[in-house]
Amino acid sequence: MSWLGPEEWQAVALSLRVATVASLFGLPLAIGMAWLLARKRFPGHGLLSAATHLPLVLPPVVTGHLLLMTFSRNAPLGGFLDRIGMSPAFHWTGAAIAAGVMAFPLMVRAIRLGFEAVDPRLEQTALTLGAGRLSVFWTVTLPLILPGIIAGGALGFAKAMGEFGATITFVANIPGQTQTLPLAIFSLLQVPGGETAASRLVLMSILIAVGAVIISEILARRAQARLLA
């Protein structure tokens, strides 16, 4: 990657780290939330569904500000994390949190569709064969929604790679710390003569996005083929 300067390369590496962490940690939570929304009926179901989708409809700067308030030293959660030395403020983990929160609704949507496509009668059949609820989930439900999980993961990863508004609001734009790929492009475009470097990062950005889509497509096809072959 000699065509990228060290600072540019730093932004790419940071973005990959942020997006990977955001989608890896977000995925299990998204699976749980998707299961809850797809399979359970309870008071407040509609409210929870709407709340999950909030980051999708709120202006990202608002989401960023809400994160800032939640993780500020004066707030309970932020204060606690600060005391144990794990405050995400102005730290790459904060960028990962912002990216994860923004990607969450997309992951939940894709996985929820997967849950809704699973025939509940198959799970019922597994019960009659002696499998407990948890075993049914691991051995029947999860393998059947694998294509949905892969799609959700890829979508979440791509969204996390591109997250801008909430990240810059929450953790600012510190090179090497919180300056992800989109933030670096933004900064380069603010200075005269930065267009060439910005174009290189734009190209890099496109390559990563296309790569993620292709890999998820291959994985999803493989998972689908197992059901049909």
Next chain:
Amino acid sequence: MSLHVAFRRRFAGLSLDVDFDAPNGVTAIYGPSGCGKTSSVNAVAGLLRPDAGRIVLNGHTLFDDRVNLPPNRRRIGYVFQDARLFPHMTVAKNLDYGARFAPDPADLATRSRVIDMLGLGELLTRRPAGLSGGERQRVAIGRALLSSPQLLIMDEPLASLDPARKAEILPYLTRLRAAGGPPILYVSHAMAEIAALADQLIVMAEGRVTHAGPLTDALADPIAARLIGGSEGGALLPATIAEHSADDLTRLDTPAGALWLPRAPLAVGEQVRLRILAHEVMLSREHPQGLSALNVLPGQVLQVSTGADKVLVQLQLGQARLLSAITARSAQALALAPGAACFAILKTVALIQTG
């Protein structure tokens, strides 16, 4: 084994109030669609929660006002109308699915016996998507059996198959019955299947059990035959292949006496079932002369039951009971009354292979 079922459950369009016992062997639950057959077996399997009642299998309470075991702890195998194979697993993985949860999993010998009995050996590495409807249903039966169930429920296992596939599966089911597997609750609205398989018959209508008892008795009983409806009444006789004659006939020994049928491709000594529908039995007060029918048996009238359409005459023939459906005019002309001696002329006798 013993299964006792008594429960109530209200639905929007149907109120179920079911009470029956099922002993060993195959107990068929028969009735028109919507009468509550499937809901009843679902309650036994734990897939439907009754409003109140008691379900006991082999002394273990599955459901009462304090207990409601989840389906996975009832040890009841279930073969659904649609095979419901796990699409992401091979046939072998589907078959072995239940074993890992069973407290006494089927050993390897049992596994290969089930695979042989159901003809699954060639299919083990295949995936469900590539199987025919009949093959899928056979895998589903094997999968349920290999979960070592205390009871096997089969809900219309042949209903979604075309006649050719049905004919393909039925021998496997009779083999399963002959192999002495777990007791079976067999839901069906096809009396032909029930006649081939069942030992006990439970008739349901509008959410209630209207008749319960041994199948052979039910088919030869005018009141039960009317509940079963249509032209399904008659007799079901156990029979043994006795000899093959030079002129291509086969003699069968039955509790009603010896019967001659067109040569059957079965060995002497084999056990079969004979089904003699009520409208295939003619009656005569005297021994008929110059008649082409091969099977004419002497007997005695037990009861004459006059219904809306036909008169059903129950006969004692040897150790067996038969039904004959005749018109009211004939019944009057023959002066049939309990105790009257008469001859039954069997026009058609259907042979059902059971092993």
